[in-house]
Structures are given as C-alpha cells and as structure tokens.
Amino acid sequence: MQIPAPFEYARATSLDDAIALLTRYGDDALVVAGGHSLLPMMKLRLARPDWLIDINELHELDYVRRHGDELRIGALARHRTLLESAEIAALFPIMTEAERVVADPIVRNRGTIGGSLCQADPAEDLSTVCAVLGAQAVIRSATGERVIGMDEFHQGPYETAVEFNEILVEVRIPIRPRSSSSYEKVERRVGDWAVAAAGGSVTLAADGTIEDAAIGVTAVGLSGRVTDAEAVLIGHRPTDALITEAGRMTSAAVDPMTDQRGSVEYKRHLAGELTQRVLKRAIARARRQEA
Amino acid sequence: MTLVEEPLVGAEHGRLHDHNPAAADADRPIGFGRLQRKEDPRFIRGQGRYTDDVVLPGMLHGAILRAPVAHARIVSIDTSEALSRPGVRAVLTGKDLEPLKLAWIPTLSYDVQAVLATDKVRFQGQEVAFVIADDRYAARDALESIVVDYDVLPPVVDLRHALDADAPVIRDDIEGRADNHIADWECGDEAATRAVFAAADVVVAQEIVYPRVHPAPMETCGAVADFNAVSGELTLYETSQAPHAHRTIIAMVSGIPEHKIHLISPDIGGGFGNKVGIYPGYVLAIVGSIVTGHPVKWMEDRSENLMSTSFARDYIMQGEIAATKDGRLLGIRANVLADHGAFNGTAQPTKYPAGFFNLFPGSYTWDAVYGKVTSVYTNKAPGGVAYACSFRVTEASYFVERMIDRLALELKMDPAELRLKNFIRPEQFPYDNKAGFEYDSGQYEKTMRHAMGLIGYDQLRQEQVEKRARGELMGIGISFFTEGVGAGPRKHMDILGLGMADGAELRIHPTGKAVVRISVQSQGQAHETTFAQIVAEEIGIPPEDIEVVHGDTDRTPFGLGTYGSRSTPVSGAAVALVTRKVRDKARLIAAAMLETRPEDLEWAKGRWFVKGDPTASRTIQEIAMAAHGTMELPDGVDGNLDAEVTYDPPNLTYPYGAYFCVTDIDRGTGKVTVRRFLAVDDCGTRINPMVIEGQVHGGLTDGVGMALMEIIEFDPEGNNLGGSFMDYLIPTAMEVPDWETGFTVTPSPHHPIGAKGIGESATVGSPAAIVNSVIDALSPLGVTGIDMPCTPGRVWDAMQGHATPPI
Numbered sequence A: 001m002q003i004p005a006p007f008e009y010a011r012a013t014s015l016d017d018a019i020a021l022l023t024r025y026g027d028d029a030l031v032v033a034g035g036h037s038l039l040p041m042m043k044l045r046l047a048r049p050d051w052l053i054d055i056n057e058l059h060e061l062d063y064v065r066r067h068g069d070e071l072r073i074g075a076l077a078r079h080r081t082l083l084e085s086a087e088i089a090a091l092f093p094i095m096t097e098a099e100r101v102v103a104d105p106i107v108r109n110r111g112t113i114g115g116s117l118c119q120a121d122p123a124e125d126l127s128t129v130c131a132v133l134g135a136q137a138v139i140r141s142a143t144g145e146r147v148i149g150m151d152e153f154h155q156g157p158y159e160t161a162v163e164f165n166e167i168l169v170e171v172r173i174p175i176r177p178r179s180s181s182s183y184e185k186v187e188r189r190v191g192d193w194a195v196a197a198a199g200g201s202v203t204l205a206a207d208g209t210i211e212d213a214a215i216g217v218t219a220v221g222l223s224g225r226v227t228d229a230e231a232v233l234i235g236h237r238p239t240d241a242l243i244t245e246a247g248r249m250t251s252a253a254v255d256p257m258t259d260q261r262g263s264v265e266y267k268r269h270l271a272g273e274l275t276q277r278v279l280k281r282a283i284a285r286a287r288r289q290e291a
Numbered sequence B: 001m002t003l004v005e006e007p008l009v010g011a012e013h014g015r016l017h018d019h020n021p022a023a024a025d026a027d028r029p030i031g032f033g034r035l036q037r038k039e040d041p042r043f044i045r046g047q048g049r050y051t052d053d054v055v056l057p058g059m060l061h062g063a064i065l066r067a068p069v070a071h072a073r074i075v076s077i078d079t080s081e082a083l084s085r086p087g088v089r090a091v092l093t094g095k096d097l098e099p100l101k102l103a104w105i106p107t108l109s110y111d112v113q114a115v116l117a118t119d120k121v122r123f124q125g126q127e128v129a130f131v132i133a134d135d136r137y138a139a140r141d142a143l144e145s146i147v148v149d150y151d152v153l154p155p156v157v158d159l160r161h162a163l164d165a166d167a168p169v170i171r172d173d174i175e176g177r178a179d180n181h182i183a184d185w186e187c188g189d190e191a192a193t194r195a196v197f198a199a200a201d202v203v204v205a206q207e208i209v210y211p212r213v214h215p216a217p218m219e220t221c222g223a224v225a226d227f228n229a230v231s232g233e234l235t236l237y238e239t240s241q242a243p244h245a246h247r248t249i250i251a252m253v254s255g256i257p258e259h260k261i262h263l264i265s266p267d268i269g270g271g272f273g274n275k276v277g278i279y280p281g282y283v284l285a286i287v288g289s290i291v292t293g294h295p296v297k298w299m300e301d302r303s304e305n306l307m308s309t310s311f312a313r314d315y316i317m318q319g320e321i322a323a324t325k326d327g328r329l330l331g332i333r334a335n336v337l338a339d340h341g342a343f344n345g346t347a348q349p350t351k352y353p354a355g356f357f358n359l360f361p362g363s364y365t366w367d368a369v370y371g372k373v374t375s376v377y378t379n380k381a382p383g384g385v386a387y388a389c390s391f392r393v394t395e396a397s398y399f400v401e402r403m404i405d406r407l408a409l410e411l412k413m414d415p416a417e418l419r420l421k422n423f424i425r426p427e428q429f430p431y432d433n434k435a436g437f438e439y440d441s442g443q444y445e446k447t448m449r450h451a452m453g454l455i456g457y458d459q460l461r462q463e464q465v466e467k468r469a470r471g472e473l474m475g476i477g478i479s480f481f482t483e484g485v486g487a488g489p490r491k492h493m494d495i496l497g498l499g500m501a502d503g504a505e506l507r508i509h510p511t512g513k514a515v516v517r518i519s520v521q522s523q524g525q526a527h528e529t530t531f532a533q534i535v536a537e538e539i540g541i542p543p544e545d546i547e548v549v550h551g552d553t554d555r556t557p558f559g560l561g562t563y564g565s566r567s568t569p570v571s572g573a574a575v576a577l578v579t580r581k582v583r584d585k586a587r588l589i590a591a592a593m594l595e596t597r598p599e600d601l602e603w604a605k606g607r608w609f610v611k612g613d614p615t616a617s618r619t620i621q622e623i624a625m626a627a628h629g630t631m632e633l634p635d636g637v638d639g640n641l642d643a644e645v646t647y648d649p650p651n652l653t654y655p656y657g658a659y660f661c662v663t664d665i666d667r668g669t670g671k672v673t674v675r676r677f678l679a680v681d682d683c684g685t686r687i688n689p690m691v692i693e694g695q696v697h698g699g700l701t702d703g704v705g706m707a708l709m710e711i712i713e714f715d716p717e718g719n720n721l722g723g724s725f726m727d728y729l730i731p732t733a734m735e736v737p738d739w740e741t742g743f744t745v746t747p748s749p750h751h752p753i754g755a756k757g758i759g760e761s762a763t764v765g766s767p768a769a770i771v772n773s774v775i776d777a778l779s780p781l782g783v784t785g786i787d788m789p790c791t792p793g794r795v796w797d798a799m800q801g802h803a804t805p806p807i
C-alpha cells in the first residue's frame, strides 16, 4: 500500500461551499474530483496538499446538455458519461474516440472532464479534444464567473488559468454544421498514456472545400493547435496530397522528447501519420453529414 | 457458446453448474481429469488469507527507508528526529544490526547482501533504515525525518561496461575485490565447436538481448514476525514460495534454533519466483519484533516491490550458429553477459551459476555446442532468477529459438521445415544434449505437426503471401522449446547445501477421509486440487475427501518449495509414492480382513479384491476403519493408514511445446497486434487439464507482456524507470488473443505418474514465438532481428533500419 503524506479532508456541500473552502485554505488546498490524477501523485508524495476539497457531491456539475448551438458539459461529468453519450458521438466523434482510449474503465468511471483539463498533463487526451473543438471553459470564483478559450486556459504543462480560489464548472463546445472530427492515439498498452495522439476537425463548405479545420496533437511537445498545418487545408478541396502536406507540417511543428515511449523521430513521424488519419476520417464523416 | 438459462432459486443441487461439465457430480473424476479448483471458493468469496490479512494483538508496523541514488557512500545517518515523532517505537540502521551480525546476510548464491546498508548504498531502492511505529502511516511518515548524508559515487549502469578497467568497484566490501566480475561458467565443448564452425558452409551471428523484467506479483512481499522472548519462539508469517528452506536459512542466519521457528506462508497472491529469496524486510521484521517485544508487520508497497525485489533475465547473448547449406544444424555457440545487480542473489542450484542455461541447444541435434556465461555486478537491484523461468531455461529457449529463425532467414528456408529437419527423434531418448543434460522423452515431430495442423500453417503462409503483395505486414512465428524442470537430483542439486528433494505425508483417517501434507507452496498453481487428484488416482478416495496441507512448517514435511516448475515433478512424485505406500499397507490389512494372502489380492481403484472373485473385496474406506479399529492386524503392521516419503528425483523432467503466433503490424505506427496464438504443450501425463490450461493461459499472457511491453529501464545515473505500474507495463486482456491450446502426451519415463512440470512452459516458450512473428512480419523490409520489448516505437525504429538493443 502506497501511503500519501498526511492531509485533511472536507466534502463540499455546494459550489459556494467549495469556493469558500478553497478561499479559506488557499494554496494548501486542492479540489479532488475523480482523483485519478491527484491521488496517484499523492501516493507517490509528488503532490502534498494539506487539504482536499471533495466536489463529488456537487451533482449539479455532472451533466451533458445542449444549449442552443452549444454543447455544455459540467466539470464533474465522468469520462464514462462522455464515452456513452449518443449526442457527443453524433456531434463530436473526436471526443468519443478519445474517451475510448483514455485510461481504462476503472479510471473512466471516476475521472472527470474538469479534472482532466485542470490537470493539464501534456498527455491528457481531452485537452487536445477541447482545443480542436474550440471549447470554452467556464470558471467560477466567489466574485463571479469568467469564460475563456482553451488557449488561454492552458498555460503550459500542469498549469492552467484556474486560480487557487476558483473552480472550473463547465466546458462549452460550439456545434457547427457540416463538421466532423476524429481522434487517434498510439499507446504501448491499453490504459497507457499516449506515445502520441492527434485530433482533427473539419467544416466543409457547400462546394466541398474545407471551410475550417483544426488540428491538435497530444504528448509531442506542442499544446494548443497546429495552426500552420490547418492553414494549408483551409479553402482547398481535400485531396490526399493536401492531407499529406498537413501531416508533414504537423510533423515539423511538434517538439517531442525521447523517452521510454519512443524516440523523437518516431513521435514526430506519428504526429504526421496520425494527423493524416484523423483528417481523412473527419472529412469522410463531414461529407456523410452533408448527404 | 449457448448459455442455459436456469433459475437461481429452487434449482436442484448441482444443477446450477451444468454447463460446466467438470462441476457435475457424475463427471467429477476420482483421479485425473477436469475438476474445478478446490481452492477457488475461498478466493472468489473473499476468504483468502494473505500475509497482510494477518493481524496480531499489539502488532506494530515497519517501513523501510530506501536509497534515493544508485551508488553512494553513507557519510552519516541521523535518526533522532524520526525517533521523536509520535507513534514511533524504534528506528534501526545498519549500525544497530552489526553487533547482531545481521547487517549482512547470505544470498542464495553464496554471496552476501546488505540488510541495512552500512558502508555504501549499491542500488536505488536499497534498504537503509527501518522504522517501527504504531501504525503504517506513522512509520511511513517518519521515514521523511531520517537524515542521511550521502557521498554520491559514479554508478555502473551499463553492464557492457561493468568490466572496464576504470569501472567503479561496486563490491569493495569483499576482501580483495578489484573489479565487478562475479563468475565465468561454461558448458559444452569449445574446441569441438570451433572445429565445426570452421568447416561449416553457413555461419550466422546475432546478438539477442533478454532485458531485465519483473515478476510483478499482484501481492507484494511482506512478513509478520512474532518473537516470544519467554519461550524463545519465532512465529513468522511470510510471503514465501519455500517455507522450509526459509526456516532453515533464517535459523542459520539469526541463531534462533530451527525447532523454535514456525514459518507460515498463508495464501500467496502470485509468486513467479519473486518470493523465493530472503529479503531484508523479512529479517527486519524479525529483528523489529525482538527489539520491541511486539509482533511487527512489514508489507512493501508496489514501488518497493518493483524497484528492490528479484528481477529476472538481464542477459545479453551473442549467438552463432553453423549449418550446412541445406539446413542441417552443425553447431551453436552462446556467449552471454549477465547482469546480476549489486549482490549476487540469483536463486539456483549451487553447481549451476547460470541456472539451466545448459538447455540452450534446445530441441535439436548438433555436432557440437558451447555456451559461456559471464556474470557481473552493476548498481541495480539484486536477484536474477525469477519470473517463471525454470532457472534460466527462459533465456536459453528464447536464445535458441531466435537463432533457429535467424538461420532460416539466412537460408531462405521455412522455419518450420528447418526445425522438422533437425529435431531430436523419439528413438534418440534419453538424449544427451551435449551441454550436460539428459532429456527424458519427447516426440517432437509429432507435436510439431499436430500444432501445424491446428493453426493451419500452410493456409497462414498463403494468407501471408497475399498480404505481402498488398504491402501489409503479417508475421507467423514459431517457438519449439524444451524445458528441464523439477530440480533436482540431490547429488547434483542443492540450494545453500539443502538437497532439492521433497517430502510428503499421507494419513487416511478412520472414516476414509485423507490429509496429505506437502512441502511445496502454491502461489496460484492449484496444489490443493491437483495433489488431491494424485492421491485420488492412486487410492480411489474422491478428491473432495482429501485435504491438502501446505505452507506451514509445523504441519508439513521438509522440502524445498515451489519454483522452477518443480512441484509436480518432485512433490507430485512424492505424493504418488506415499499413496502407493499406503496402498501397499492397505493390502496387508485387506488380506487380513478377507482372510487371504496379500499376493492373492488385486487392486482396482478404491479397493482390494481377491483375484478371480471381485465380490470379495474391501474398499479403502473399510480398510481405513479396520486399520484404526479392533481387528487384529498382521505382524509388523501398526494401527493406522499413514505413510511418509521423501522423493529424490533421478533426473529433471523435460516438458516441451510447439507454439505458433500470428501478428499483424500497423505499418504507419509500428503497433503489433497478436492476432492468434496456439500453444501445443506436452507435459507428459495430464493430471487436471483445466489447471494445465490455466497455467498455460497465464504464462502466455506473461509472454505477451515480455515480448511487447515489459522492461525495467535505468537512466545513466542508475535511476529505476520502472517503479510503478504506470511505467512498468504488464499486459491486460486487451493485448492478448483468445488463446488456442492443444496437447500431446509423452510421459516422463522416470516419474512415478509420468508427469512433467507445466507451470512455466508458456512463459518460457511464448516470447520467442511472438518476437519471431514480429521479425517475420518485418522481414520484407530487411529486418533480421529485434529485441524485446516490441513497443510500437521500437518496432518502427526497426522498420527504419535502426533496431536498437534495449540495453
């Protein structure tokens, strides 16, 4: 049994209560959602909060609902909920495909979208998904709410715009017509973090050209989107050559490290290879939507 | 499969399990056959009792402070702050152990290992101090208050450089040590092999690396020690695969007389060799109990298990093979560099410092063979033989099976055909393998052809041709391994002077129920079922009427324990023989009961009857009652139906198998999918086919793990990069196919029931089949070799023409 350093525990009874507790204990407190990133780090004593503020009772943060041309996901929505949502599968197959390869069922039963985004691990699959889908994060503090884009939300590995006395409460994803998306990851084993992964989304114009495109990669030293590669696609008719070029540019843009999961050359190759695969799938899906 | 819907309530007794034939009363064998495991109900229903479940009154908890670096001199250790923390009862360092002569203890290979470091730390994770506290939290927290001043030294991490003249000397504790060399060992005939190579048409060479892996049992290691200062008795609960050997060694090391030590191995959550050795934590729990006067529990956590306990493999093997142009095998040479870590703690018979690597000639005939193993110290965890390896047979089999495929590639010959052409033939047994071992029996060609038929070998090759034409990467890999298990004959084999024989005691109670006591220790192998079946087969008492007792030195006869697939070959033989002894005694009693001569009786399972008159008979149950009753017994027969034996095996048994693996590789990502895997095993007489299949399924899963993902890596500073299950990957159900199994039966001629071991066959045999399959898939790209683990990244690198060794 791996034993964490001593800590105190409080179960928040409401969102306001959670924010009040965070404000009271300041930097020494951390929110615990699914606990599947935080608790392993505590057991290895890499994280040592004095206080854990448990938000698992805040069921009002656990939802997936459509609101106009947005899909709104509560921060406490579990991976499993997202994986099994028919609405998400129809609107954002990238998220369903990513959820299939996030960890394993045990982790997915507990882990949350809020925790995934706030953990901001460079290998977190949902960070890429949210970046590609142009999601916005709703952050609450004692004084009110702010809504920011993913590029502002993620400030670097393990760093986000969420302050110590704030809570991420919701993720909003714009729903766009004639659009679809895809995600693919290479892992050494089911449940392993990504060696590399890529997500892509496209919107087709009425004439079949690419009106908009987004590309994101996971675990290869580039957070946010691969804008250069996106730019070569936009305004053009999707061809194999075009997609190959987008893949090539993604390969060039990433900055991976050699580790037990693979060499720099391999990860660079994967970034390009997987980008091509997800773009092809996203385009095919978007076309089917048109039909 | 169709499932029969049955009401859960109101069903007739036994009917619930109808779709499992082995569970139906009528099909339940009295003897060999498919039988559900007797031990399963307690595991399935949460009634297993493991070491960590042991809670004694007043028990305290220990935690170990471990070295953060791989190589450093200890300047000072300050425990004062830790001692002052609430709940802390004692803090031990190496200095406290020195006067007790317990700072160092012998390893299983006649080296010594530190219990708590006194002079230097020699690997990351080495034991430095031991805190004993009221609960495990207080103990763990107090570790952070111990201040150790280290003078960091350069480590020896790369074993290829361990013998360099300027390599730091790790074992300066040993008088006169000026380098990191442990031993050189050789087998075969060097000169004859050289001559064969010189004259051969074809010679191929290949480096084959078997990287360091870990058995990673689900239950980590631990102990609860309870020393009674008044009686001088030590009760020790321990995660041990070898309770009797541990008791003897602990007696020799601690000075506590052996008869005062009661060692109990309760249920064990997986061993795989990890629980053969004696770990510092066990000794510390004992010392802790002596020092505090309380029982002390020590249970390591996952990282401690992965970083400090017995690893396996770590062999760099240079192979060469000589053959004729048309594929007749002539000679094979192995030159191995072995990493034994900081202390030479490999567990193997004394005269076999490279285990049974002698099996590297495999299943083939050669004109000459030569093997050499050089072992070295490095700044890594000690251990060596572990993980279901039959004492380095894993390395040996992997080596020869990779080499055979390498030659097939060179000769552009089908690897199945090359094997068929060179197998040892049935009439050549007993067969001297030219490296010191004599194989007992085998029908290799028959088994191989059976496997080829089951997998559809020719169709697979056809499919491969079509796929290759489309640019798809599909591989078919073969491994045909021969193991030598069941160590072993006392005159050749001992561990620290203890001969590798095993005892068995059988008592038939008056009512005809039985208890058999054995010296081996199950870690999941179903001993409580199979050993009951051996007794049942020999004497006709149903297995459910036979209790199997193991894992408790006070309740079982002496023997060396379970590892190296030795339980059935050694203890299984002991159990068969002790049952025959009881049966012979029963004959004398039955003769008296039937008022006839023993010679006039004949045995039918479960009863003695008068030759020619089957109605005149006495069942074993009736005889048992008579043995304990008032009847006048024949001269020299005392009033019980008990016996005991100790079995000294005349030879090892040599199970073997033909394994086939089909893989598909994603060209764009290098990801390997094991699509099919067939294991055809020949383990001689099959006691319980269900248990055999279970052992094979588990071992094959291990094999996929090693072939595709498992490795303990170190950075250049000697930091262990595999210290958690996030970093040290073990396979899940998702990485393995539906296992296909088959069998042939070639009994061992020297084993009482003809059985050979099966516990490790699949772990030994499967990695080569998988890796050969990967190489076969990649061969159109010019790839001739790749080392484990075949992770997507390593496979992709090989596809680009730069396959790199993992170490």
Ligand SMILES: Cc1cc2nc3c(=O)[nH]c(=O)nc-3n(C[C@H](O)[C@H](O)[C@H](O)COP(=O)(O)OP(=O)(O)OC[C@H]3O[C@@H](n4cnc5c(N)ncnc54)[C@H](O)[C@@H]3O)c2cc1C
Binding pocket: A030, A031, A032, A033, A034, A035, A036, A037, A038, A039, A040, A075, A076, A101, A102, A103, A104, A107, A110, A111, A112, A113, A114, A115, A116, A118, A119, A123, A124, A125, A126, A162, A166, A167, A168, A169, A191, A192, A193, A194, B726
């Ligand atoms: C074995 C294993 C494998 C995994 N593999 C993958 C993988 O392949 N891909 C992947 O993407 N993830 C993987 N994960 C991580 C998993 O997805 C986690 O569930 C996720 O990272 C964190 O979600 P959580 O709800 O468990 O967060 P927690 O662990 O509870 O919290 C994580 C961090 O976020 C903060 N936090 C949580 N919720 C909020 C909030 N609403 N507002 C502000 N701060 C908050 C916490 O304070 C903490 O710092 C794996 C985890 C494990 C244990």
